[in-house]
Amino acid sequence: MSIPSWVPIREELRGEEPYGAPQIDVPVRLNTNENPYGPSPEAAADIAEAVRQAALELNRYPDREATALREALAGYLGHGLTAAHVWAANGSNEVMQQILQAFGGPGRTVLSFAPTYSMYPEYARNTHTRWVAGRRREDFAIDVPAAVALIEAEQPDVVFLTSPNNPTGTALGADELNAVLKVAPGVVVVDEAYAEFRRAGTPTALELLDEQPRLIVTRTMSKAFALAGGRLGYLAADPAIVDALRIVRLPYHLSAVTQATALGALRHTDELLARVDELRSTRDETSAWLADRGYDVAASDANFVLFGHFTDRHAVWEGLVDRGVLIREVGPDGWLRVSIGTPDEMRAFRTALMEVDPR
Known part of the structure; x- marks a missing residue:
């Protein structure tokens, strides 16, 4: 996005980009830390x-x-x-x-x-x-x-x-x-x-x-x-x-x-929060799996996991997108973040990552 020079925008905003995670139509979206389970x-x-x-x-x-x-x-x-x-x-x-x-x-x-x-x-x-x-x-x-x-x-x-x-x-x-x-x-x-x-x-x-x-x-x-x-x-x-x-x-x-x-x-608090324990468990399993494969994994108390290091994280991110899995290229250079999804989504993530970055 480029704001034309004739638009009298504040100078400190000129050249800035609006905030937003990539929105790509792929089968598995694990990039914005959403809860994968909707209301009943x-x-x-x-x-x-x-x-x-x-x-x-x-x-x-x-x-x-x-x-x-x-x-x-x-x-x-x-x-x-x-x-x-x-x-x-x-x-x-x-x-x-x-x-x-x-x-x-x-x-x-x-x-x-x-x-x-x-x-x-x-x-x-x-x-x-x-x-x-x-x-x-x-x-x-x-x-x-x-x-x-x-x-x-x-x-x-x-x-x-x-x-x-x-x-x-x-x-x-x-x-x-x-x-x-x-x-x-x-x-x-x-x-x-x-x-x-x-x-x-x-x-x-x-x-x-x-x-x-x-x-x-x-x-x-x-x-x-x-x-x-x-x-x-x-x-x-x-x-x-x-x-x-x-x-x-x-x-x-x-x-x-x-x-x-x-x-x-x-x-419906009890119902909507019922999946939190399941997501915590999946997060911990995902962290352990990534660590077992040799990645550095940040200790997570959230519904996502930050992992690295990658010489070219963008290439890994693109490789995952090509396989229908969208995660987030954010944070320190060399790291990627994956949101915790359903068991099927996490299986798709693991499969794609092993293909893109075999270790």
């Missing part, structure tokens, strides 16, 4: 009925505070949270952008640790927030002394931590998070988009909300809830943080249809 017919029917009821009042604006939805999300999260602790938006992408609209901006800094989610610097660019990226260790964990030193030097207004991290799948330990919280002068955002997939014993930052008023924990219904098409992200934080975000949200930003869809899905 019963859950889909309940959601459809909720949307039908909402459609009868589409001439009216939706509840701009999404009160019922926030109450339901608080009940799902537990930890003594109430609707006042929860905020929701159109995917965790909008949640993150609202955070930088409220706490970032001109003259302010957001800091994170690469490799991490590739949209973070774009949120910073779009909100005129200075972007600073530290580096993770070779095993993709946070280097605590280096992280503390960087935060003390930069004094960021916002710190983004991701647990489990995308694209590596690695999760934060309590010591890492506490070290950052101790020195960060502004808000600390822990992006837990893949939290439901974490292994037993891996902590959630929700446990620290009572004692850390500047902590924000973000979640999404796109992954574990198999609701990527519903576009519902949310966060938990101190009510004062939520009130700050309400200042920058657009009027009626969350449609009645979106609210009805998410509430319908939450009524």
Whole structure:
């Protein structure tokens, strides 16, 4: 894509490309960390009925505070949270952008640790927030002394931590998070988009909300809830943080249809999350299989696995696409990421990889 010179776009946007994973029509798509199992017919029917009821009042604006939805999300999260602790938006992408609209901006800094989610610097660019990226260790964990030193030097207004991290799948330990919280002068955002997939014993930052008023924990219904098409992200934080975000949200930003869809899905939480254990098991089996074949494999608490190294990862990626399997060419050079799919999809992935990269 090329923007013509006559278009008066902001100069820092000229030459930029819109975000997006490749969308290629192949039999096996394992590149965007979607849940491969959709809602049951019963859950889909309940959601459809909720949307039908909402459609009868589409001439009216939706509840701009999404009160019922926030109450339901608080009940799902537990930890003594109430609707006042929860905020929701159109995917965790909008949640993150609202955070930088409220706490970032001109003259302010957001800091994170690469490799991490590739949209973070774009949120910073779009909100005129200075972007600073530290580096993770070779095993993709946070280097605590280096992280503390960087935060003390930069004094960021916002710190983004991701647990489990995308694209590596690695999760934060309590010591890492506490070290950052101790020195960060502004808000600390822990992006837990893949939290439901974490292994037993891996902590959630929700446990620290009572004692850390500047902590924000973000979640999404796109992954574990198999609701990527519903576009519902949310966060938990101190009510004062939520009130700050309400200042920058657009009027009626969350449609009645979106609210009805998410509430319908939450009524089927047990069913929609029933496949999470199966996906965890498949992830661990895939990690072990890749390691047995001689690949380096990042320890994953998510629904994907990052593996390498490849001298020419693009050639491997293309070879898989030629065989009908789409994974993601993302993250550190020499690594590839595969989302966890159904057993049949993972068999197709293994077969194609052995053909493309025999070891």
